[in-house]
Amino acid sequence: MKKYKITDKQRKMLTEFIGECWHEYDCEMEDDGIIRQFCVICDADSSSNHFGFRTFTTDSDMMEVRKMLRDEGLWHGFYDFVIRYTPFSEEDGVDIMVYLDKNPERFCWLVAKFLEERR
Numbered sequence: 308m309k310k311y312k313i314t315d316k317q318r319k320m321l322t323e324f325i326g327e328c329w330h331e332y333d334c335e336m337e338d339d340g341i342i343r344q345f346c347v348i349c350d351a352d353s354s355s356n357h358f359g360f361r362t363f364t365t366d367s368d369m370m371e372v373r374k375m376l377r378d379e380g381l382w383h384g385f386y387d388f389v390i391r392y393t394p395f396s397e398e399d400g401v402d403i404m405v406y407l408d409k410n411p412e413r414f415c416w417l418v419a420k421f422l423e424e425r426r
Contacts, residue, residue, distance in 0.1 A: 311412050313363050317419035321363055324422060325375045330360065363419075369411035372418050381421075388421040 313321075319329040330346035337343050345352040361368050376382045386403070389395065395403045407414050 311416035313416050318363055320422055321372060321415060321419055322361055325371045363415035364412040366411050369414045372415055385421050
């Protein structure tokens, strides 16, 4: 069975695709002596819910990517890509959807490959 491991480059691309910041961290000493780590791009800090990086291995990550494909009008192009890139054909409609929904990391990896091909 093929392994679908997303690289950091692909995570960055997917993060930016869904409209979120790929954080670049720095830190500074506060007046009270506490070191504050923050993103130099969006200023999110360690107290923020948006401080870390998405893994693109969870159902919620997959749904964010799926929604962006839909919102950007790319779903049909992605579907055609999946038919070319996997052992499915157009006649396998429901099976393709089950295949995609079964593994969030595989889904996100396929979207990353699709986006890379479009560049």
